[in-house]
Amino acid sequence: MTPPQPIPGTRAVQRVLSLLRAFSEERPTWNLTELSAEVGLSMATAHRMLSVLEREGFVVRPSGSTDFQLGPEMIVLGVLALKTVDVRAVARPELQFLADTTGEDAYLESLVGTEVLVLEEVRGRGLLGLGTEVGTRWPAHATATGKVLLADAEGAMTEPVEGLHPMTAHTITSWEKWTDTLSEVREKGYATNIEELEYGFISVAAPIRDREGQTTASLSVGGSAHRLTMDRIPELAKAVKEAASRVSERLGYRGSD
Amino acid sequence: MTPPQPIPGTRAVQRVLSLLRAFSEERPTWNLTELSAEVGLSMATAHRMLSVLEREGFVVRPSGSTDFQLGPEMIVLGVLALKTVDVRAVARPELQFLADTTGEDAYLESLVGTEVLVLEEVRGRGLLGLGTEVGTRWPAHATATGKVLLADAEGAMTEPVEGLHPMTAHTITSWEKWTDTLSEVREKGYATNIEELEYGFISVAAPIRDREGQTTASLSVGGSAHRLTMDRIPELAKAVKEAASRVSERLGYRGSD
DNA sequence: TACACTGTTTCATAGGATGAAAGCTAGTTC
DNA sequence: GAACTAGCTTTCATCCTATGAAACAGTGTA
Numbered sequence: 001m002t003p004p005q006p007i008p009g010t011r012a013v014q015r016v017l018s019l020l021r022a023f024s025e026e027r028p029t030w031n032l033t034e035l036s037a038e039v040g041l042s043m044a045t046a047h048r049m050l051s052v053l054e055r056e057g058f059v060v061r062p063s064g065s066t067d068f069q070l071g072p073e074m075i076v077l078g079v080l081a082l083k084t085v086d087v088r089a090v091a092r093p094e095l096q097f098l099a100d101t102t103g104e105d106a107y108l109e110s111l112v113g114t115e116v117l118v119l120e121e122v123r124g125r126g127l128l129g130l131g132t133e134v135g136t137r138w139p140a141h142a143t144a145t146g147k148v149l150l151a152d153a154e155g156a157m158t159e160p161v162e163g164l165h166p167m168t169a170h171t172i173t174s175w176e177k178w179t180d181t182l183s184e185v186r187e188k189g190y191a192t193n194i195e196e197l198e199y200g201f202i203s204v205a206a207p208i209r210d211r212e213g214q215t216t217a218s219l220s221v222g223g224s225a226h227r228l229t230m231d232r233i234p235e236l237a238k239a240v241k242e243a244a245s246r247v248s249e250r251l252g253y254r255g256s257d
Numbered sequence: 258m259t260p261p262q263p264i265p266g267t268r269a270v271q272r273v274l275s276l277l278r279a280f281s282e283e284r285p286t287w288n289l290t291e292l293s294a295e296v297g298l299s300m301a302t303a304h305r306m307l308s309v310l311e312r313e314g315f316v317v318r319p320s321g322s323t324d325f326q327l328g329p330e331m332i333v334l335g336v337l338a339l340k341t342v343d344v345r346a347v348a349r350p351e352l353q354f355l356a357d358t359t360g361e362d363a364y365l366e367s368l369v370g371t372e373v374l375v376l377e378e379v380r381g382r383g384l385l386g387l388g389t390e391v392g393t394r395w396p397a398h399a400t401a402t403g404k405v406l407l408a409d410a411e412g413a414m415t416e417p418v419e420g421l422h423p424m425t426a427h428t429i430t431s432w433e434k435w436t437d438t439l440s441e442v443r444e445k446g447y448a449t450n451i452e453e454l455e456y457g458f459i460s461v462a463a464p465i466r467d468r469e470g471q472t473t474a475s476l477s478v479g480g481s482a483h484r485l486t487m488d489r490i491p492e493l494a495k496a497v498k499e500a501a502s503r504v505s506e507r508l509g510y511r512g513s514d
Numbered sequence: 515t516a517c518a519c520t521g522t523t524t525c526a527t528a529g530g531a532t533g534a535a536a537g538c539t540a541g542t543t544c
Numbered sequence: 545g546a547a548c549t550a551g552c553t554t555t556c557a558t559c560c561t562a563t564g565a566a567a568c569a570g571t572g573t574a
Contacts, residue, residue: 021313112330113314
């Protein structure tokens, strides 16, 4: 997933990025020894690079400690990046509308590697939460939005996405079933997720397309299997597809659906 | 502000970071020509680096365009950085408490260069907004939190912070007045901002100290000059100082105040 | 068709990034 | 308190990688 065709003259750049990327939800704090081992750099090199990152505010050493964490400059740029995604501004009212009319949670997500990233979220039942899920990622193959995004991604689905890791007993894990599902998604114009990510969670997603017809994001509604029963899916699929179409239109898409 | 003592063997790293940092609220989109000029790189170099950044998801070219914007990977890391700052988790209940008891907006901020960064925010009058200010920055010298943070920062206030740019007629602009103010802040243990950032906006801030006694963040309440009148300042200062102290304690600080 | 402009790729070169090794520092053991 | 250990920091000669000039390729404009 990382180097498809190495760009020459960029080793240092690659290395800094891999240092930054080492920080994750599971591992937000690293010491020099382990971090340099993790990304395969000599300690001297890692140290030199981290020193710059620290001085520039991209990483931070909690006072007293020599460990590294992501720093404030990362927050600044991250928030800016979030604001820059204009799908977000356009989609927000539709998310609100979906949450209001369906009573379920509504999500806007995009693809990052093999995962989907929550860009925006509006809770159902009118309670406007404070976006606690924004920034979260889920494995794409176990979500409705992920199916939608991968169904239209060029090439992305032609080769195994480093295995289809099961999240529940319902997660699609066979490659054949997966390609069939994507075909079906393309045909129907929406995707479902029936307890494939988490037991008791069901969702329905539709694609958002930009000016060029590229599927860049996906809209979904999801909720507890108790309320969001199977018989409601056609109704929800219709609502989500329509909402997603309106967003696509506002982004300049002039397509068939 | 950028290179105090250049670290040798890091030119490429510095350059990537300056490319990333070029993206700002005012200028979230760049084309190659202007961006390379802005950061003083040859187009070839800028192009090479941006190609890597793009392939790694740190920047993005909105489909069709050749312009650059910050990408999803930046969001991922930014959100992670935000979660990593543990002051935030500890301070949240106190922010809520301050907002509840004073009725004004409560903020948690930290220092980034010569600006303060809003890490967390709770609106007054019990209405829990969705953190629209989180990620915003303000010039440190024109805010109460900035005064608090700079008052305790080592060396930071010993030399002109690249000029004290006036935001209103009340902004401190003379270096002498500035150092006097900081002394006063250190003495009193809190800082005020009386329409120095924006006409009609008044705030009061106190320092949060970590285990090592370092002032790493600042707590403040602020609001309209109509409601937040001068006679309420002593009362608010007391409340903010106490709240900040409780946060400091929970971070392991065992100091005098 | 020529022109102007931005973006992309190539390639020889030199100057910068590299990692081994030595030097630190703080903590632990005997 | 001396010897040891483990992690962090700095140095420096060497070689390889990042560099930018220049050529090339697109795209729109006169």
